[in-house]
Amino acid sequence: MKTNRREILMFAGGSAVGVLFxxxxxxxxTDTALWSENWPGIPAPARGEIRARFxxxxxxxxxxxxxxxxxxxxxxxxSGVSGHPLSHGALCPFGIVGHHLPYMPARxxxxxxxxxxxxxxxxxxxxxxxxxxxxxxxxxxxxxxxxYRRAMAALKNGRYVAPSIDTSxxxxxxxxxxxxxxxxxVLDGWGTPxxxxxxxxxxxxxxxxxxxxxxASMADRWLRVRPGSEDALAQALAGQISxxxxxxxxxxxxxxxxxxxxxxxxxxxxxVLGSSRLASTAGAVVAxxxxxxxxxxxxxAPAADLASLPDRSVRVLLIDESAPGGYLPWNAIEKKLVxxxxxxxxxxxxxxxxxxxxxxVLPVGVYPEVADDIPPAIDSVVAxxxxxxxLVSPPAGMVKPEAFVAAAAxxxxxxxxxxxxxxxxxxGRGTLFTYADAKSQALKDVSADNFWKALNAGxxxxxxxxxxxxxxxxxxxxxxxxxxxxxxxxxxxxxxHELTPGSPLLSKVYRESxxxxxxxxxxxxxxxxxxxxxxxVFETLLGKCRVGVTLDAAIPPGVVxxxxxxxxxxxxxxxxxAKVVRV
Amino acid sequence: xxxxxxxxxxxxxxxxxxVDRCNGCGACMVACSVENNVPPAHEGATDxxxxxxxxxxxxxxxxxxxxxxxxxxxxxxxxxxxxxPCVHVCPQQAVDIDPATGVVGEMPQxxxxxxxxxAACPYHARYxxxxxxxxxxxxxxxxxxxxxxxxxxxxxxCNLCHxxxxxxxxxxxxxxxxxxEPVDYIPACAExxxxxxxHFGDLNDPASPVAMxxxxxxxxRLLEKLNTQPKIYYRSKKDWVxxxxxxxQPGARKEKVHA
Numbered sequence: 001m002k003t004n005r006r007e008i009l010m011f012a013g014g015s016a017v018g019v020l021f022x023x024x025x026x027x028x029x030t031d032t033a034l035w036s037e038n039w040p041g042i043p044a045p046a047r048g049e050i051r052a053r054f055x056x057x058x059x060x061x062x063x064x065x066x067x068x069x070x071x072x073x074x075x076x077x078x079s080g081v082s083g084h085p086l087s088h089g090a091l092c093p094f095g096i097v098g099h100h101l102p103y104m105p106a107r108x109x110x111x112x113x114x115x116x117x118x119x120x121x122x123x124x125x126x127x128x129x130x131x132x133x134x135x136x137x138x139x140x141x142x143x144x145x146x147x148y149r150r151a152m153a154a155l156k157n158g159r160y161v162a163p164s165i166d167t168s169x170x171x172x173x174x175x176x177x178x179x180x181x182x183x184x185x186v187l188d189g190w191g192t193p194x195x196x197x198x199x200x201x202x203x204x205x206x207x208x209x210x211x212x213x214x215x216a217s218m219a220d221r222w223l224r225v226r227p228g229s230e231d232a233l234a235q236a237l238a239g240q241i242s243x244x245x246x247x248x249x250x251x252x253x254x255x256x257x258x259x260x261x262x263x264x265x266x267x268x269x270x271x272v273l274g275s276s277r278l279a280s281t282a283g284a285v286v287a288x289x290x291x292x293x294x295x296x297x298x299x300x301a302p303a304a305d306l307a308s309l310p311d312r313s314v315r316v317l318l319i320d321e322s323a324p325g326g327y328l329p330w331n332a333i334e335k336k337l338v339x340x341x342x343x344x345x346x347x348x349x350x351x352x353x354x355x356x357x358x359x360x361v362l363p364v365g366v367y368p369e370v371a372d373d374i375p376p377a378i379d380s381v382v383a384x385x386x387x388x389x390x391l392v393s394p395p396a397g398m399v400k401p402e403a404f405v406a407a408a409a410x411x412x413x414x415x416x417x418x419x420x421x422x423x424x425x426x427x428g429r430g431t432l433f434t435y436a437d438a439k440s441q442a443l444k445d446v447s448a449d450n451f452w453k454a455l456n457a458g459x460x461x462x463x464x465x466x467x468x469x470x471x472x473x474x475x476x477x478x479x480x481x482x483x484x485x486x487x488x489x490x491x492x493x494x495x496x497h498e499l500t501p502g503s504p505l506l507s508k509v510y511r512e513s514x515x516x517x518x519x520x521x522x523x524x525x526x527x528x529x530x531x532x533x534x535x536x537v538f539e540t541l542l543g544k545c546r547v548g549v550t551l552d553a554a555i556p557p558g559v560v561x562x563x564x565x566x567x568x569x570x571x572x573x574x575x576x577x578a579k580v581v582r583v
Numbered sequence: 584x585x586x587x588x589x590x591x592x593x594x595x596x597x598x599x600x601x602v603d604r605c606n607g608c609g610a611c612m613v614a615c616s617v618e619n620n621v622p623p624a625h626e627g628a629t630d631x632x633x634x635x636x637x638x639x640x641x642x643x644x645x646x647x648x649x650x651x652x653x654x655x656x657x658x659x660x661x662x663x664x665x666x667x668p669c670v671h672v673c674p675q676q677a678v679d680i681d682p683a684t685g686v687v688g689e690m691p692q693x694x695x696x697x698x699x700x701x702a703a704c705p706y707h708a709r710y711x712x713x714x715x716x717x718x719x720x721x722x723x724x725x726x727x728x729x730x731x732x733x734x735x736x737x738x739x740x741c742n743l744c745h746x747x748x749x750x751x752x753x754x755x756x757x758x759x760x761x762x763x764e765p766v767d768y769i770p771a772c773a774e775x776x777x778x779x780x781x782h783f784g785d786l787n788d789p790a791s792p793v794a795m796x797x798x799x800x801x802x803x804r805l806l807e808k809l810n811t812q813p814k815i816y817y818r819s820k821k822d823w824v825x826x827x828x829x830x831x832q833p834g835a836r837k838e839k840v841h842a
Binding site: 044074078080090091105188194214507555 | 603604606607608609610612613614616617618620621623624628629630633634635638639640641643647648649651652653654655695715716717718719720721722723724725726727728730731732733734735774775777778779
């Protein structure tokens with residue numbers, strides 16, 4: 001038989017069609033999916049013994065209790081501790097991904113430690129009689145803060161600078177019937193979120209804010225006011241100005257303000273919260289005892305406001321940015337520095353904050369690598385002592401800020417956290433709450449060593465209740481009006497409260513969804529004339545920078561909402577106005 | 584999975600979400616990503632190309648300022664109990680319904696990435712893996728060993744933390760409990776919700792809080808007119824939120840819901 005080319009082609013074609021009616025090609029397709037399952041690009045999770053460890057989150061003042069699910073020693077999942085008397089099992093999104101912070105791509109991993117120490121020593125030596133060495137501590141009342149105060153007291157011209165936070169008073173939310181909040185994110189990270197949620201059913205929330213924030217959207221009543229008019233409304237409620245004047249300033253009606261005043265009078269106790277004020281009508285603000293500290297520490301330098309330092313007087317400035325805290329705009333700090341070669345040393349884990357302005361940036365360990373204590377939150381009616389016990393080891397080369405500052409001041413320090421724990425144990429009051437077994441026991445029944453061990457296993461010391469009503473009262477501050485600016489800078493600035501997130505996974509909430517305003521972005525009403533995602537220049541009296549634009553119809557015309565990232569916060573003083581221009 | 588002679592009591596796991604308690608913090612989204620090894624957003628990711636098994640939509644009443652009001656609606660796979668659209672269209676049988684739990688499962692090993700299921704899903708609750716899963720250097724150490732990372736080119740979605748369900752089954756077996764009863768477990772999002780807006784449980788158990796909450800008058804489900812019988816129930820006292828739940832696009836920001 002002779003085979004010609006046509007028959008070969010017909011056979012090949014027939015075979016190709018026939019194969020399609022067999023399982024082979026479909027099996028191959030399925031198998032390709034199986035083969036790709038384990039390609040080398042997919043990371044393999046670590047294997048090992050699964051166990052639980054406990055600590056406390058130090059990312060904000062709430063200090064929520066944390067249960068870490070670990071593979072070996074590596075935490076792979078953080079969750080709240082249910083049954084905890086203060087945090088009630090809640091953990092915010094920033095806390096849930098706290099174990100990612102050591103791996104954030106922007107982390108500072110090395111720095112000129114010796115050069116910085118030499119420059120600080122040189123600066124201290126050159127310090128004139130009217131010049132200062134200042135330690136800026138954005139997160140005061142920690143044990144490390146005591147060390148800074150002691151170090152500054154050891155220096156001739158040392159000054160300890162910290163935000164004015166009164167740790168001797170607290171808010172008792174369980175006694176409050178009405179909360180009047182002037183822009184405070186009561187339901188979005190203020191106080192201890194778990195405690196606020198538990199108390200939420202017991203109080204009526206009235207939110208005074210120009211923009212519908214997350215708290216405003218969940219408040220029982222949201223009072224839309226013009227940006228910058230909150231103080232006028234507060235003054236009217238305190239009887240310092242007329243309702244008509246406040247109504248004119250805030251864009252409300254006189255009957256609305258009168259109804260609000262009547263509601264506050266009838267539905268007490270009322271708690272008034274504002275960015276710079278705290279007041280209550282009857283017993284909701286209480287006195288709180290200090291967490292005990294060793295007697296020899298009490299000779300420390302007092303805390304001073306940054307504003308109390310004369311301009312151009314700080315020769316050496318040390319800033320501890322290792323623990324997240326309040327952010328002071330750089331221009332307020334910069335004008336305090338001497339004109340000729342000030343030394344600015346920042347202890348930071350990233351270059352996004354004050355590190356942008358520093359001569360020396362020294363790398364520090366982050367949560368949950370380093371031990372740090374967390375002062376009681378504003379809504380904790382009793383004193384507490386909790387340690388963010390390390391879950392992983394910091395990389396080599398990290399600096400301990402308190403050790404650096406103490407060495408610069410010639411102060412010898414030991415294990416300060418242990419000394420503080422011993423002082424608390426010596427005081428002998430309060431209870432120890434341990435997370436693994438959810439048990440409370442009287443501190444006097446625990447030995448000092450066991451107390452220290454329990455604290456390092458995520459335990460919490462809770463003081464005895466001794467709450468006395470505080471004499472806190474409503475104080476108001478007149479708004480700064482800047483009519484000259486208004487024509488050139490037409491937009492009122494409203495800052496969002498969150499700072500730059502650390503874990504890359506938080507990109508889920510600002511890039512893969514529109515839940516939060518991403519760092520470096522501003523939100524404007526769609527009528528502003530700019531396009532969504534447009535690049536623009538954001539300008540205030542303090543400077544300008546490039547931003548991305550988000551359009552949001554919830555933003556009133558004439559207002560720009562600014563993300564809480566340091567670069568933008570540097571440009572926004574209180575009551576700032578701005579303009580946003582397309583690039 | 585279900586054997587008739589064992590007489591396993593089938594569970595119907597579901598959730599209730601109180602929209603009025605959700606403050607849009609995003610804790611559920613990041614907790615889900617941690618639990619299920621969902622990678623951080625790729626540089627090219629947007630709100631349309633992102634990979635989030637649960638997404639909290641910021642919805643509004645469609646009015647202009649000052650009458651505009653917003654709410655936050657967490658949306659994940661609704662685990663449809665009737666004529667589940669994604670199951671019907673999958674050419675690879677990569678999607679199935681576990682008769683023991685009622686959970687709609689996804690098998691990435693079988694998935695071809697054809698995305699028919701994404702087109703079929705009326706809730707936009709399925710996400711395509713556009714990029715190789717990648718974590719910053721060192722962060723791979725934090726991956727959950729109980730869940731395998733998926734490859735690029737497959738569709739992913741919520742499975743009500745099935746890994747946790749398996750772990751609970753194993754724990755129950757180790758404790759000597761019979762495997763004929765539903766086990767007690769909780770998905771990561773419900774565990775993480777700091778405001779307690781998300782509750783999880785067995786809808787077949789009339790004594791469970793979830794079943795009682797689902798039966799309340801103000802409860803509703805998304806797109807109920809499609810009769811897909813989702814197992815995720817929502818609750819809100821706001822009329823406009825309930826109206827949005829019946830609309831075809833829960834994330835549509837500029838859609839007017841009032842005449």
